[in-house]
Amino acid sequence: MADGTVRYEIDEVTFELREAHDFGWLRELGQVFAVFDRQDSGNISFGVLRDGEKLFIKYAGAKPVCFSGEACEAVTRLRAATVLYQKLAHPYLVKWMGEIELPFGYAAVFQWQEGTGLRGAEAMGRFKGLPLGDRLAALGRIFEFHAHVEEKGYAAVDFYDGSLLYDYAGGGLTICDIDVYQQVPFVNPVGRLWGSSRFMSPEEYVLGAEIDGCTNVFTMGAMAFALAGGGGGDRSPALWEAGEARYAVALRAVQADRSLRYPAVSAFKAAWDTAGGDGTIDLEEG
Numbered sequence: 001m002a003d004g005t006v007r008y009e010i011d012e013v014t015f016e017l018r019e020a021h022d023f024g025w026l027r028e029l030g031q032v033f034a035v036f037d038r039q040d041s042g043n044i045s046f047g048v049l050r051d052g053e054k055l056f057i058k059y060a061g062a063k064p065v066c067f068s069g070e071a072c073e074a075v076t077r078l079r080a081a082t083v084l085y086q087k088l089a090h091p092y093l094v095k096w097m098g099e100i101e102l103p104f105g106y107a108a109v110f111q112w113q114e115g116t117g118l119r120g121a122e123a124m125g126r127f128k129g130l131p132l133g134d135r136l137a138a139l140g141r142i143f144e145f146h147a148h149v150e151e152k153g154y155a156a157v158d159f160y161d162g163s164l165l166y167d168y169a170g171g172g173l174t175i176c177d178i179d180v181y182q183q184v185p186f187v188n189p190v191g192r193l194w195g196s197s198r199f200m201s202p203e204e205y206v207l208g209a210e211i212d213g214c215t216n217v218f219t220m221g222a223m224a225f226a227l228a229g230g231g232g233g234d235r236s237p238a239l240w241e242a243g244e245a246r247y248a249v250a251l252r253a254v255q256a257d258r259s260l261r262y263p264a265v266s267a268f269k270a271a272w273d274t275a276g277g278d279g280t281i282d283l284e285e286g
Helices: 024-029 071-087 121-128 132-151 213-228 244-253 265-275
Strands: 006-010 013-017 031-036 043-050 053-060 096-102 105-111 164-167 172-175
Touching: 013 031, 013 043, 024 043, 024 053, 024 096, 053 071, 071 096, 071 105, 121 132, 121 213, 132 164, 132 172, 132 213, 132 265, 213 244, 213 265, 244 265
Parallel strands: none
Antiparallel strands: 006 013, 031 043, 043 053, 053 105, 096 105, 164 172
């Protein structure tokens, strides 16, 4: 146990916090079988089995070891985030099921989603070992969901490979983290926005820049290169696996100059889908 931390053992899990916290409510909720406690967001998450059903509980109010902010700020952010999961509900997004208001915190309740996160070299390496058709199907889900986000009047912020779960048993890809998506119009309030630089457009570094569907086109293109190309910032055609037509679509999407990109995710997706007729494997239907 690290100096100055408090260790907890609840059912099948152990974890540490910066200071003591009341988890009696969690013990009463069900059997805790998983914990995710090394997050810098201020949240700590649990897998809970209740009446034969698996739930994912995202909780704010405690002080995780990797979090240096104020617990009350984490509560405010999580409470705001749950609105996004309701407004942007979609078959490819984790399902929000409810909330638990507590005197000392706030818990968002989601349906448990089987799968493995794609963040990190090992996780991405496993995913990249899948047949191209499976990876294109995963991209199809990402693009469909973000066309939906755009249609609802929102823009993705902090979307990266850590926002994805992949179920190798046959369930495919699910988006699991949209906590800081923003309603448009949205103007960059901080300079460098939250997110991974591998997926961020130039305007996401500029104070006062507009963040919109064209911004998300860049992110979609970067994700295409991550899942069907060299990954990271390597956008060379030599490492691209999804055909020349799709390569041209992805490359246009990641242009630094906004005026050279597709103007919206819907336009990008339409071009990508059309490019699927170039003789490479088609995307997942529906």
